[in-house]
Amino acid sequence: MKRYIRASVSDSVLNHAVKMAEMNKRSKIDLDNHIIVIPFSSDSSEEDLMSEGMLGKWFVDNGFNVEFNRGDFEYQT
Numbered sequence: 001m002k003r004y005i006r007a008s009v010s011d012s013v014l015n016h017a018v019k020m021a022e023m024n025k026r027s028k029i030d031l032d033n034h035i036i037v038i039p040f041s042s043d044s045s046e047e048d049l050m051s052e053g054m055l056g057k058w059f060v061d062n063g064f065n066v067e068f069n070r071g072d073f074e075y076q077t
Contacts, residue, residue, distance in 0.1 A: 009063040
């Protein structure tokens with residue numbers, strides 16, 4: 001799971017980030033608290049997600065603070 005914490009980004013970049021997060025129905029978007037959480041499969045590594053052309057790299061390159069957490073999470077479907 002990746003957790004993207006909004007830093008100082010423009011509204012257009014934030015809107016694009018939200019649209020990307022919404023592509024995964026299990027993402028949690030809490031703009032009031034400046035948090036976007038995007039779950040990935042358990043076999044995804046931080047190195048994979050932060051490599052060139054990957055979502056994590058895009059978030060970092062666009063001014064977000066990024067945190068990588070691995071664990072079990074519950075979701076309502």
